[in-house]
Amino acid sequence: xxxxxxxxxxxxxxxxxxxxxxxxxxxxxxxxxxxxxxxxxxxxxxxxx
Numbered sequence: 001x002x003x004x005x006x007x008x009x010x011x012x013x014x015x016x017x018x019x020x021x022x023x024x025x026x027x028x029x030x031x032x033x034x035x036x037x038x039x040x041x042x043x044x045x046x047x048x049x
Contacts, residue, residue: 002010
């Protein structure tokens with residue numbers, strides 16, 4: 001059976017990891033380049049038949 005101290009440490013560890021991953025996700029999302037220009041450039045370069 002898990003002790004109160006073990007459960008406390010597990011909750012703190014998982015909560016800290018979740019908060020860290022949320023910060024990393026938002027950092028990557030904000031700094032991600034938009035691919036809209038690349039997609040529109042590809043469609044313009046294709047010749048219609």
